[in-house]
Amino acid sequence: MSAQPLKGYRILDLSRILAGPWCSQQLADLGAEVIKIERPGEGDDTRRWGPPWLPESKEAAYYLAANRGKQSVTIDIAQAQGQALIHELVKQCDVVLENFKVGGLKKYHLDYDSLKAIKSDIIYCSITGFGQDGPYAHRAGYDFMIQGLGGLMSLTGQPDTELGGGPVKVGVAITDIFTGMYAANAIMAALLQKSRTCEGAYIDLALLDVQVGVLANQALNYLTSHQVPQRLGNAHPNIVPYQAFPTSDGFIILAVGNDAQFKRFCEVAKCDNWIDDPRFKTNALRVENRQILVELIKREMLKQTTDTWLAELEVVGVPCGPINTLDRVFADPQVQHRHLKITLPHPVDGQVDLVSNPIRFNHEALNAKLPPPLLGEHTSQVLQDLLGLSDLELAEFKEAKIIA
Incomplete structure (x- = not known):
């Protein structure tokens, strides 16, 4: 070596x-x-x-x-x-x-x-x-x-x-x-x-x-705002939508990191009306209106399978992924390719x-x-x-x- x-x-x-x-x-x-x-x-x-x-x-x-x-x-x-x-x-x-x-x-x-x-x-x-x-x-x-x-x-x-x-x-x-x-x-x-x-x-x-x-960003969230961060399950304190959602046959992780990705997600989900919705136009607004948007997304994600969502979102470059058990992790083609x-x-x-x-x-x-x-x-x-x-x-x- x-x-x-x-x-x-x-x-x-x-x-x-x-x-x-x-x-x-x-x-x-x-x-x-x-x-x-x-x-x-x-x-x-x-x-x-x-x-x-x-x-x-x-x-x-x-x-x-x-x-x-x-x-x-x-x-x-x-x-x-x-x-x-x-x-x-x-x-x-x-x-x-x-x-x-x-x-x-x-x-x-x-x-x-x-x-x-x-x-x-x-x-x-x-x-x-x-x-x-x-x-x-x-x-x-x-x-x-x-x-x-x-x-x-x-x-x-x-x-x-x-x-x-x-x-x-x-x-x-x-x-x-x-x-x-x-x-x-x-x-x-x-x-x-x-x-x-x-x-x-x-x-x-x-x-x-x-x-x-x-503690990274969570520590700075506290030191900057003096507000104690709370548990959010699989959600992210600073980005929305950035969490796991149920699909018709399992779960998918949706990790929308910017406004352009959100726009492309809305187009794939056939929810173009969300793009110009004043509650969701920017990430800061989506964080502010987290509960409303998350409930809307949940309803849409249940309409298709995990694999369907993964395939369609990958085409347009929206970060997403499955929640794998370890057998699936070591069977994953990328994991195997990287040895x-x-x-x-x-x-x-x-x-x-x-x-x-x-x-x-x-x-x-x-x-x-x-x-x-x-x-x-x-x-x-x-x-x-x-x-x-x-x-x-x-x-x-x-x-x-x-x-x-």
């Missing part, structure tokens, strides 16, 4: 669950060497977060989603000799990534100050629920809780006045994923800075900070299906070639290659249960 922009960089990954592993998987896909440190006999919690599982290795699908491209090394960091091994590995690495509670690694001498004393230019990225300071810094943070605390769930779900109304979390751990991507972005910025200054960096990332940061499902060889199960990294770099997809590793699969190899340990030393460490 020629497109490996981070080739030559080495990441020591002490993280687990999702935010940290998502970050290090991104770095692995970009070409970095990632050494995933795991607890002997236990490993990343997500290895057991199933079903579903791979049939032979019994690795959970959750774990498989975030650990492509890594080498698994099992070291007991609670033992002094295990800490010494980590210290030696740090000398061979550019980045340390961790998501322990604030201060959680200090007692193991694996905190930033301890490792900076060993390698002065180390880039150290800490991911926590609430950051390294503040009144909540000591608390554990989980995606679901942060979606609520950080405001996302107040914006997601049907209004209280409608059947099934109430706050709803996003269907994937989106705050963890965003945090992982921000972490990867920050690490790459730190590597770029290091190439100019020869200095390392300390990166403090908090799930709550990220959740507030990605968004990939298959890698697996040492126990023969092969494993994964989702491709969406980045195309010089016309190539960026996907690490290593499958998600078995627990401790690379312990001996990494410790021999990087630290020069002998077979006898490895055997002694295993006997002492420092490695497995």
Whole structure:
């Protein structure tokens, strides 16, 4: 694979669950060497977060989603000799990534100050629920809780006045994923800075900070108007019509982003009278008269099937789409054309299906070639290659249960 922009960089990954592993998987896909440190006999919690599982290795699908491209090394960091091994590995690495509670690694001498004393230019990225300071810094943070605390769930779900109304979390751990991507972005910025200054960096990332940061237009809606945004179901707070509508046999998403698109939609729907209706002539007017227009559109959309609407609206360039289940997603011709499902060889199960990294770099997809590793699969190899340990030393460490 020629497109490996981070080739030559080495990441020591002490993280687990999702935010940290998502970050290090991104770095692995970009070409970095990632050494995933795991607890002997236990490993990343997500290895057991199933079903579903791979049939032979019994690795959970959750774990498989975030650990492509890594080498698994099992070291007991609670033992002094295990800490010494980590210290030696740090000398061979550019980045340390961790998501322990604030201060959680200090007692193991694996905190930033301890490792900076060993390698002065180390880039150290800490991911926590609430950051390294503040009144909540000591608390554990989980995606679901942060979606609520950080405001996302107040914006997601049907209004209280409608059947099934109430706050709803996003269907994937989106705050963890965003945090992982921000972490990867920050690490790459730190590597770029290091190439100019020869200095390392300390990166403090908090799930709550990220959740507030990605409230995007909704945050600015509030800060600009001082009006608290309410849940709108599938509707958009600033654009109308921009939501899901029932058809005669299902649903369709209608995403009319400007007045020209609205005009073309009206023509397809044979509702030309809406075009010059003073209530609907501009997007601002359509937002103001949302309820009236949405009810009119609902009646029209029920007259034809989803496929009919999709075909007719696509011809005139009105953005629209179906609401696919995942089987239909991976059967979609565009998804298949872009090779968004990939298959890698697996040492126990023969092969494993994964989702491709969406980045195309010089016309190539960026996907690490290593499958998600078995627990401790690379312990001996990494410790021999990087630290020069002998077979006898490895055997002694295993006997002492420092490695497995």
